[in-house]
Amino acid sequence: LAKTTQPISMDSYEGQEVNITCSHNNIATNDYITWYQQFPSQGPRFIIQGYKTKVTNEVASLFIPADRKSSTLSLPRVSLSDTAVYYCLVLEGAGSYQLTFGKGTKLSVIP
Amino acid sequence: DTEVTQTPKHLVMGMTNKKSLKCEQHMGHRAMYWYKQKAKKPPELMFVYSYEKLSINESVPSRFSPECPNSSLLNLHLHALQPEDSALYLCASSQRDRGRDEQFFGPGTRLTVL
Numbered sequence: 001l002a003k004t005t006q007p008i009s010m011d012s013y014e015g016q017e018v019n020i021t022c023s024h025n026n027i028a029t030n031d032y033i034t035w036y037q038q039f040p041s042q043g044p045r046f047i048i049q050g051y052k053t054k055v056t057n058e059v060a061s062l063f064i065p066a067d068r069k070s071s072t073l074s075l076p077r078v079s080l081s082d083t084a085v086y087y088c089l090v091l092e093g094a095g096s097y098q099l100t101f102g103k104g105t106k107l108s109v110i111p
Numbered sequence: 112d113t114e115v116t117q118t119p120k121h122l123v124m125g126m127t128n129k130k131s132l133k134c135e136q137h138m139g140h141r142a143m144y145w146y147k148q149k150a151k152k153p154p155e156l157m158f159v160y161s162y163e164k165l166s167i168n169e170s171v172p173s174r175f176s177p178e179c180p181n182s183s184l185l186n187l188h189l190h191a192l193q194p195e196d197s198a199l200y201l202c203a204s205s206q207r208d209r210g211r212d213e214q215f216f217g218p219g220t221r222l223t224v225l
Contacts (some may be wrong), residue, residue, distance in 0.1 A: 043219055046214065099144075
């Protein structure tokens with residue numbers, strides 16, 4: 001399983017774009033990059049998943065460079081309700097049930 | 112229905128008690144999971160069921176006993192727990208049992224062992 005490294009915490013003002021970068025140097029060819037969001041005392045919630053280049057959905061964008069050794073989760077115009085822990089995970093495409101959560105990034109949005 | 116439900120929301124038990132946590136999903140998912148999460152720590156995988164068969168047991172002590180009665184239900188039976196087992200217990204499900212997929216998590220059961 002590829003290990004991920006991401007900042008422990010980040011602060012942002014409301015309305016700003018937030019970019020959280022994750023490092024996964026030993027990602028394998030078939031692996032996917034996945035991000036989850038977790039609020040206190042709730043289960044994690046899937047945000048976005050990608051393999052290469054750029055993926056966008058209604059809540060976030062995921063940028064993955066050609067070497068795939070890192071990825072950046074981009075949250076446009078954050079609000080106070082985006083204050084949460086964001087986990088970057090590498091999901092084995094070849095066949096693993098496991099989600100191995102790293103330490104996550106605690107994002108605090110300031111009014 | 113894209114929801115995973117867990118009962119109870121909170122549970123307090125003594126070290127000699129026997130209790131069970133319940134998880135239910137009606138999304139037709141074939142894989143179901145139990146995670147344990149201590150305060151300010153990431154979730155840790157405990158068990159995985161695929162097509163109602165236990166496929167992964169992450170070296171969890173035998174005082175935790177999972178059960179999958181059918182494809183929609185997942186139980187976690189608890190017996191002779193220790194205070195350090197106090198944590199948020201999360202259930203999740205996914206449509207596919209491996210590879211690229213999204214796991215749906217329930218709200219968790221907050222367990223306190225006295």
